[in-house]
Amino acid sequence: MTDQTHAPPEVTTPRDRRRAIWRRVLWGGGGFAAVCVVAGIAGVTYLTHGNLGPFVARRASAMLRREVQVAAMHVTPGAWLKIEVENARLANIAGGSEPDMVRVGHLSFEVRAISLLHGPAILRHLALSDVRVLVERTPQKLPNWRFGAAALTPPKPAATPQTVSPQTASPDDRRHYPTLLDARIVNGEVIYRTAHGASFRTTLKTVTIDTRNADTPVSFAVDGAYNDVPVRMTATLQPFSALRRIRDPYGIDLQATSGDMVMTFRGTAVDPLNADGIVGAVSVKTETSKSLMAIAGMAGPQDVALRMAGQFAHDGSLWTITGGEGAVKDNPMTVSLLRFVEGMRGQPDHVTADIAFSRLDLNEFLGDRKASDTANKDMVLDIDRAPDPLIDAKVSVGSLSYNVLHFSNMALAASVMPGVVSVERLALDYLGARLNASGRMQAVDGGGAHVSAVVDVNGLDIQKLRQTLGFASVPLQGRLDLRMTADATQRTLNAAVHEADVAAAVSMTGGRIDRTVIGAASTDLRMIFRRPKGMTPVACLLGVVNAHAGVGSALPLRVRTAEGTISGNARFDLNRKWFNLIFGSQASTTSSFALDIPVQVSGGFSSPRILPARWTADGRSMLAETSRLNALPVGVRQFAMRNPCYRPGGR
Template identity: 60%
Template sequence: MSDQTSDNAARPESQKSGPASGQTRRRGAGFWALWGGVGAVALVAASGGAGWVFLSKADLGRFVARRATAALGRTVEIGSLHVTPGRWLKVEIANARLANIPGGTGPDMVRVGHLAAEVNVSSLLHGPMLVRHVAISDVYVMVERTPQRVPNWRFGKQAEAGAKPAPHPAQSGPDDRSDYPTALDVAVQKGEVIYRTAHGSEFRTTLKTVTLQTDGADKPVHLAVDGAYNDTPVTMTATMQPFSILRQTKTPYGIDMEAKSGDMTITFRGTATDPINADGIRGAVTFNSPTSRPMMQIAGLPAQQDIAVQMSGQFEHEGDLWSVTQGQGMVKDNPMTITLMRLVEGSHGKPDHITADIAFSQLNLNEFLSHQKAASPTQTDMPLTVDPAPDPLVDAHLSVKKLSYNVLTFSNMTLAASVAPGAVAVDTLSLDYLGANLKASGKIEAADKGASHVGASVNVSGADIEKLRQVLGFGPVPLQGRVDMQMRADATQKTLNAAVHAADVAAAVSMTSGSLDRKVIGLVSADLRMLFNKPKGMTPVACMLGVVSSRAGVGQALPLRIRTGDGTVAANARFDLSRKWFDLTFGSQASTTGRFALDIPVRVSGSFSSPKVRPASWSAEGRAMMAQTERLNTLPAGVKQFALKNACYRAIGP
């Protein structure tokens, strides 16, 4: 029991434990087959005085090894086994080994250098067995599957079944514990337990010392473990219910445990319906680590920075299911609520599956993605990494009230995403920024040379022009109101920032209510009446529609129409976002202006903050370019459908 408890206490949830959950049951079969042989010898000896003399002198190793070999269908060897008679029968075993299956990594599944114990003779007759002064040293256990997925922890008929799955605990029920022995004190020194997957990955638990002590069958049991998991030091202490409760198979067994590794502390207080196999576990769990480095070391992941983590919740482990619910916590000063974190272990070569539903009141991604303490927030970036065969698979729902990324701050963010073989799918992404709402969906797929292809559809509604021009660094603009946008973006890059800067974008921008400065209409129409009466105020915008295309931040808006009661403005624009430069030519549509209008186009070009304004030529070629209605037909389907709904779609023409 101590081996299994320590193994599961140190093991992170993201690592498979199905075989490990069953390893105590399988090792127990070998252990009790061994003790069965010893007990048989003791009972024979107890039947007469001659037996006592025989026991005191004989080496029973070969006899017991033959019985264990027959019971297990696997070779058992015992270097020596001596029994000293008395009310407490002393048993001492040296150099015992249980052979591995053919094709296993090594020749042995279990080795025990030395085992000594005292067994109460009357308990052999009346049960349950009572043992004390159990001392075990130099223990080695290898639990593995061969590349053909044959497990080495099955014996007899189970071994003949090969790689067929064992019954689920919920179907087979916990082991019968009614005859489980009482061990008053146990000490284990120098132990090693290895779990090896069919793919060759090893998870190693090293046991320096394990001690178990109780004052009687009806007294609490105290367990202490000092060891390491994957070379990361781990200690554990536990107070458990008496052995008399353990023997009540249908009664959940109470466990109060604390595990530590470096600055990481994990506590658990709850019960197990199948404690021998560390299954059917339910209870309250807490986790605290000011740096999270021990957790990362145990998981075999690099710890590039210190991330303080605190968490509490209700923990459950049943068969292949591990979960935390009703959770509260803090990740680097970011409060979180855990509705669900669930791991379902994969079987027969299938990956694990994680489902998560987590909410943050605030989340500053710069704290996690900027690896250098002095790094500027603008250096924050996210790698676009896609695993062709991910393990585990992930379905996650994340919500954040306030999200910070680089110099941007978003609100009311919700994300539903999944990790599948060769792809990361964003089913929905919604957030608010500068009063506008953004909804997006897309997919990240593996590409050549370590890059990934990102494809996304984005809908923006209610973007305020005044707020946008301030963020982009534009000077004052004569257009007011809110715009909507439908966009399709594609890029093949290695990081998120690189994908944003290099993306190919096709978009339609629409306004159905807003206002335009009347001076613009007068300026672009060159209305002679402006010589005597300059127009003032704003005129309502009936509709606005622009088709935007860009590559790596360099692109054009063409065609572009703004229709008002005072006239219709047609325009085309080129821009370079990295240089913060643009070139805009716009003019009035002659059929919409008065008889005094000369309809002379105007050109505005230069930096976003201080452009130059001057008259522009308005050739037939230029008019035709601005009227390019056929460009609407080249838009992605979703973007084109969005443009068709705008009244200015019908106004685009020569």
């Protein structure tokens, strides 16, 4: 019996052919589905348990053009994808002061999966801990918070006093910035380092962010410290939808407290993510300034009450306050301009100020305010050879008190430069006179400063002056003009005033003198029968003074009237309040009844003695001498030479 091979029956009918096609489709589809299921299971398993850190680090490094390291990253799929990151770091910009810009211990958040397709992304439950951020500019002024091609963009020209433009910031593209519904940050630190190396550290104990959706305002709160000074801050920000409108400034309403200090800000930022292009209303109030000084990193008095409100602006390295009003220790003030410009690395910052006080009592800032101790207030002359910041200041004061002195209508223009404090202009009213002065204090080896000054006084009332100095009544009325130079090298301001070398010329071309003085100076015999009454006009008066440490002389001293010319010389000691004056008439200018016997007035300022005197040959020679004026500083000498009494004979 032979074997036979049995072939499958041929599919000959259309119905059989359709059944065969469906069998193939089902087998193929089932296999494809099985592959997809297996691949899906494998993908979910990898996303859940696999480490995406190295992959994400490579992609982020390429995008940011900075090295990024991620030790671990895991993703949990779902309608809300959960992402967890451990031990991540972002390298600093080339030329930065430290290797890392950002270090993160732990980061986790959830992102709505469908928002990744349609955008912007929606995030929630962000948790961040053990984070450190370094914000700085390189010596070339490049900010380390810009990435990619933007990091290589040359910086804008440095701000100058003439180019205040708080709205010139170029904002980053925020059109696709995600919505963050809630966040919590713990154990964080942000360090801001200026271009010249000064560091300002913000410690973040907790930071919270909360909003309902992209179109509702954002609540922001911080509990931390600034330069080790505890600070609490709360803010209401515009919605995330407003943040994405890059052409519109972003609204910020903020309040910060530290100790007794309360600071508020309400305004906008052109570039809020980089804290740039900020402009708005700011106010500060503190009873002691303790927290304010500590936050600013400055040493200074910590019992100074301060309140101020004005318009604030920040643009790059430029910070300004304008239109400010407030008070310092009950001394009302207005701030026309307060400008701060950050210096390049290794260079000082620069402060420009234009401030006006309606009244200012400097004694309040120099220790305990006690009436019995007012005369002992002093100011140490400590001139910094490397000041930071440099200062250009204009200050005006309606009523000023220092020590026992009281001035009005003061205007000051001064600057602080390395080793020098310069007063370009000091003008004030004192005793009815107008004073204009300039000078400088320059640091010297061993401490203290060399002080030099030039002073012009116009219209000084003689009677007010003698009352201030403690003189008894003087028989001279009118107003004096004065040109003076002073030099001293001392450690305190009071010591400089007391120990100064002074050269001065005093002039009068008006006023009146008691006729009795002219009669007594000339020893007019007619005074035996009739004492002259009234005052006689003064044609001119000139006195040239040289002094050291309050001890000096006045020579020559001349007064010319229609009834005679008086010449004299004087020695004085302001410390002892003592003087010795010898004066007499010039015979050629008095009547034939005058004996021209000189008079000596000597003793304490308040009770001098008057006695007859006599001229020696040297004394008469001194009265006629004008060559000694050549030893005076040029300005003082020229001032004296303009007075008609400069020539002994009046010619």
